[in-house]
Amino acid sequence: MRYKKLSFLLVVSLVFFLSVSLVLICAWFYYYFHDNKKAEIRIPLNDTISHQKKFDSLQNLYTASIGTLDTLSAYGNDSVRADINNKLAEFYRLRNEVNSLLQERSNPDKLETARLKITSLQQKIDELKARTMKVEYENKRLSSMLQQLSNELKTGEDATRRTPSGTFSKLPQDKPAVPPLLNISDVKISALSGSTEKVEETGSAEETERLSGTFTVRSNVHLSTNTELMIVVIQPDGRILQSTSWESGTFETREGKKIYSSKVLFDYKGEQKQLSFSISADEFQKGEYKVFIYQNGVVIGKGSKTLN
Amino acid sequence: MTRLLFFYILFLFSIPGYTQSSFKLKYKNSSVYAGIDIGSKGVKMSILEVGKNSQKTGTFNILQETSVNTDFISFTDPTFHATLTGLCSLYTTAVNTYQIPSSQVYTVISSGVKMQADKDDKNSWLKQLIDSFRICVNEPARNVELIDVLQEARLSHLGIVPESRRYTTFLIDIGSGNTKGGYFPNGNTKDFKLFQVNWGTKSVANATEKRLDDDKSIANFNKQLYRVLAGEPNSEIIYAVNVSGAYNMSDNMAVSGGIAWSVATLLYPELIDNPVVPVTYSDVVRFSENLVTNYTSYSDTAIVRSITDPTLDKNVIGREVKRVNQVFDQKSLMAGTGLLLRIMRQFEGLYEKKQFYLVKNGQVGWISAYVDQTVGK
Numbered sequence: 001m002r003y004k005k006l007s008f009l010l011v012v013s014l015v016f017f018l019s020v021s022l023v024l025i026c027a028w029f030y031y032y033f034h035d036n037k038k039a040e041i042r043i044p045l046n047d048t049i050s051h052q053k054k055f056d057s058l059q060n061l062y063t064a065s066i067g068t069l070d071t072l073s074a075y076g077n078d079s080v081r082a083d084i085n086n087k088l089a090e091f092y093r094l095r096n097e098v099n100s101l102l103q104e105r106s107n108p109d110k111l112e113t114a115r116l117k118i119t120s121l122q123q124k125i126d127e128l129k130a131r132t133m134k135v136e137y138e139n140k141r142l143s144s145m146l147q148q149l150s151n152e153l154k155t156g157e158d159a160t161r162r163t164p165s166g167t168f169s170k171l172p173q174d175k176p177a178v179p180p181l182l183n184i185s186d187v188k189i190s191a192l193s194g195s196t197e198k199v200e201e202t203g204s205a206e207e208t209e210r211l212s213g214t215f216t217v218r219s220n221v222h223l224s225t226n227t228e229l230m231i232v233v234i235q236p237d238g239r240i241l242q243s244t245s246w247e248s249g250t251f252e253t254r255e256g257k258k259i260y261s262s263k264v265l266f267d268y269k270g271e272q273k274q275l276s277f278s279i280s281a282d283e284f285q286k287g288e289y290k291v292f293i294y295q296n297g298v299v300i301g302k303g304s305k306t307l308n
Numbered sequence: 309m310t311r312l313l314f315f316y317i318l319f320l321f322s323i324p325g326y327t328q329s330s331f332k333l334k335y336k337n338s339s340v341y342a343g344i345d346i347g348s349k350g351v352k353m354s355i356l357e358v359g360k361n362s363q364k365t366g367t368f369n370i371l372q373e374t375s376v377n378t379d380f381i382s383f384t385d386p387t388f389h390a391t392l393t394g395l396c397s398l399y400t401t402a403v404n405t406y407q408i409p410s411s412q413v414y415t416v417i418s419s420g421v422k423m424q425a426d427k428d429d430k431n432s433w434l435k436q437l438i439d440s441f442r443i444c445v446n447e448p449a450r451n452v453e454l455i456d457v458l459q460e461a462r463l464s465h466l467g468i469v470p471e472s473r474r475y476t477t478f479l480i481d482i483g484s485g486n487t488k489g490g491y492f493p494n495g496n497t498k499d500f501k502l503f504q505v506n507w508g509t510k511s512v513a514n515a516t517e518k519r520l521d522d523d524k525s526i527a528n529f530n531k532q533l534y535r536v537l538a539g540e541p542n543s544e545i546i547y548a549v550n551v552s553g554a555y556n557m558s559d560n561m562a563v564s565g566g567i568a569w570s571v572a573t574l575l576y577p578e579l580i581d582n583p584v585v586p587v588t589y590s591d592v593v594r595f596s597e598n599l600v601t602n603y604t605s606y607s608d609t610a611i612v613r614s615i616t617d618p619t620l621d622k623n624v625i626g627r628e629v630k631r632v633n634q635v636f637d638q639k640s641l642m643a644g645t646g647l648l649l650r651i652m653r654q655f656e657g658l659y660e661k662k663q664f665y666l667v668k669n670g671q672v673g674w675i676s677a678y679v680d681q682t683v684g685k
Contacts, residue, residue: 257578
């Protein structure tokens, strides 16, 4: 029993001793060969200096490349930012690698790798530069196109607004140019006197207290929004008849800006409809009163009334 | 000095011998009235033609305006006597020279004077002025009303806004130092809701000038103007509009004052004969932008050139536009328009649209109101 125990211990010790020896031998061999390799690479003093110079020049090259990238990274609009971001990410990865390589100046092996990586870095920078310049060029081209279109539009609008006398009228302010859609018929103009309870039609300028008009509208197109008609009444002296300033104003026509006598607002849904207007004034002149009905700046109906 | 002033005023009106018939009346069956207003700066007389249907249509026409600067609110003996002389002279001219019946001549002391008198405890001076005036014109029963801010705003509203829009219109007057106005909330002319903001055209322009430093350019003025208007004036305007409840109760917003007259004249020269001009918010925004980028388009020559309607009198338009440009320079117009826009903005809803009006002759609205009240009796 005791003999067996001793034998076991001996074997274990032997195995342990052999393992340790083996490890030591391996280590010795490793360091032996490693040192030899180092000895092989050992460069004479003058080679060390040129190696250092090479690293320095690579460092300078790297620094200059990074400087270029910093200006480029400020570019890139939103629409190409994703693409540029990918390229930038790749570039940063390379940059970090080169940075770490350049820090290991004592390792000549890294020199070539650093040089290759810097070359690759420069290529990436050139790609980014080219991409950014392309984007800038496109932006400029699109801006000038927009400017040209805007000028053409303005010229076109000016041409349509030019009056026969060659002067310009002011731009249509609130409503875009929409073709008229209503047909007007049965235009009737009357001169009235008396109060609302007892209205009488008259032909005398002296007795007239207001000018009233009725007309029928119809359209083949269904209009679901408020429709606005402008009534212009031209007096015998050529001036526009206005009831009160509060109910008058101006609107744009093909002939330029005009003052309206009255405005008729209604909701039209496609059915035939009879509309009316009434304009009061302190005084009515003898002669012919001409009535024009406008929709979207275009005359769609006319009428007249002569007072004696 | 006082005697000199008296004879000066008489001389002014004696040549070429004006009478009521000398006036070019605009309306048929109209009457001529005079309103004499004793204000902070001095005494002003306005001769007004009021149409037959003025209550319904709000139609009145200014025939003549005359003012004498006497600086009454300094409350000194010389300024008192100068004011009394001016007041008597103008009254005499209205009655004797223009042949306007004394019952059609109205005299008031405006709110600015009353406020200053209250502040300086000089109300006795006002009483003395009134008594002296009655003796001077030999009318012991002559009524000279002392009106406060509320009455002034109420009378203006009654005189300017036609009856049909009386209860749906919010009227404000943008002056040089403050803005005031109001509306009738309860469907009667007795209850009037006052609106007041302590900013006017001149005070906004002055505040902007202070911020200019060395850069006096228009671009910098515009930039600083935006900042001024975005500050105190904006807060005051929003508060005043909300407190008044005007937004919910009004379909129309009318603005009077010098800036209203200027903008209306330059924006719509075709409506030169119209005392009230309807505008939209976007009209005034465009006008405001053009003041900065294309100010020369608002010269008298440029505007006259743009008139295409052959029935319009281009000479009259040119003269009026020139007058506007003499009273308001570019920066004053920018300041006034900016303030006008800030107020209009409170009424420019996304869905509900109010109708805006610029009133050119709002300063004599009170006379029309007196006329309506007298005729109504």
